[in-house]
Amino acid sequence: MTKSIEQILQQDQFTKDDIIRLLQSKNEDEKALFAKSSETKLKYVGRNVHFRGLVEFSNICKKDCLYCGIRASNSAVNRYDIADEEILKAAKFAYENKYGSLVLQSGERSDQKFIDRIEKLLKEIKKVSNNELGITISIGEQTKETYQKWFDAGAHRYLLRIESSNKELYNKIHPKNEDHSHETRLKCLKYLQEIGYQTGTGVMIGIPFQTYDDLANDLLFMQKFDIDMVGMGPFIEHDQTPMYQYKDQLMSLNDRFRLTLKMIAVLRIMMKDINIASATALQAIDPLGREKALRIGANIIMPNITPTTERANYLLYQNKPCIDEGADDCTNCMEARINMADGVIGYGEWGDSQHFRKRQNK
Numbered sequence: 288m289t290k291s292i293e294q295i296l297q298q299d300q301f302t303k304d305d306i307i308r309l310l311q312s313k314n315e316d317e318k319a320l321f322a323k324s325s326e327t328k329l330k331y332v333g334r335n336v337h338f339r340g341l342v343e344f345s346n347i348c349k350k351d352c353l354y355c356g357i358r359a360s361n362s363a364v365n366r367y368d369i370a371d372e373e374i375l376k377a378a379k380f381a382y383e384n385k386y387g388s389l390v391l392q393s394g395e396r397s398d399q400k401f402i403d404r405i406e407k408l409l410k411e412i413k414k415v416s417n418n419e420l421g422i423t424i425s426i427g428e429q430t431k432e433t434y435q436k437w438f439d440a441g442a443h444r445y446l447l448r449i450e451s452s453n454k455e456l457y458n459k460i461h462p463k464n465e466d467h468s469h470e471t472r473l474k475c476l477k478y479l480q481e482i483g484y485q486t487g488t489g490v491m492i493g494i495p496f497q498t499y500d501d502l503a504n505d506l507l508f509m510q511k512f513d514i515d516m517v518g519m520g521p522f523i524e525h526d527q528t529p530m531y532q533y534k535d536q537l538m539s540l541n542d543r544f545r546l547t548l549k550m551i552a553v554l555r556i557m558m559k560d561i562n563i564a565s566a567t568a569l570q571a572i573d574p575l576g577r578e579k580a581l582r583i584g585a586n587i588i589m590p591n592i593t594p595t596t597e598r599a600n601y602l603l604y605q606n607k608p609c610i611d612e613g614a615d616d617c618t619n620c621m622e623a624r625i626n627m628a629d630g631v632i633g634y635g636e637w638g639d640s641q642h643f644r645k646r647q648n649k
Contacts, residue, residue, distance in 0.1 A: 292312055292320065295309060324553070328555050331559040334629065335630070335638070336628075337638025339564075339587060340377065340386040340589070340590060341590065341592060341593065344392070344593070345396075346394050347367075349394075352467070353460050354491070354522070364527075375412065378411075378420060382419065387633060388638060391424045395426060397427075410441060412441065422442045423442070424446075438483065444515075445479045445484040445485075446487035448491075450491060452504050452507075476512065487514065488512070489517050491519070493543030493547075494522040494530075495536055505550075510557050510558055516640050517562070540572045548569075551583060563584055577624055
């Protein structure tokens, strides 16, 4: 006998088939899913929403991911690398505006000059914030030694998206060479956990060739890997990438949006006390996209505090919102969004993953 959505939602554990049913839910069933995830969020992480001031400090990248607008082969991109003083100014802004935390994100590099620069920057950010600003970094695959160096310098959270837990699908959206290896990505996630980072990952939702089976496996992968934080958003195609040729095979943007909300909702029920980010890409599809994600399970939001002159050049996908707002505008906008989503801003707090803290205390 087929289980109803209500019966599935009463369970403590979901099978892959259960997850697929939830991801395919519509109308009243979808409402039931969102009600359950919202209730789970309030019970386990509360109404607090934490800011992560996002600084996309460089779009120079050695990788050539087939879906990404700043891939190395895209000669149409205006490359930039923000000066250290500008990054520190953004960190000071985050600190003075009580964001609690900062995210440093860039294209991927692993040359010694870059590694040393990040180490120095991390120490400087700690200095200008009296050691009070939490730091997340998202700078791709590195050696364990590099991750350790950055951890020792002050970073304590790291986001490295798996992009897909299905190796075959991963290989379809990346070039076939040793610089783009699914095994390396998994190994790096393991290194981050071993060092003691709060470890985050995520997937793109609605990419070409992806199935509901893949997405269900992605959620089960995150649960099995015991991840602390997740950032996942809808795939939005970019016309200067090889994947653009498959645009006619994609589900509609609205369907990708709804599916992303369902992925967030199901994951919140599965992993009750992790941090889940409300992705900027949601707002690229729906003006209220980020609020909707906060209502049904997300508890992290990332105001973009990259100096405005360079924001338009960090386009992983097209129609990215907020590229012409200053940091103050972005803060005011985020506050309004969180209030609309009935959230409370955790000013001045790191907003660490409760999941991570519990695991550390075991």
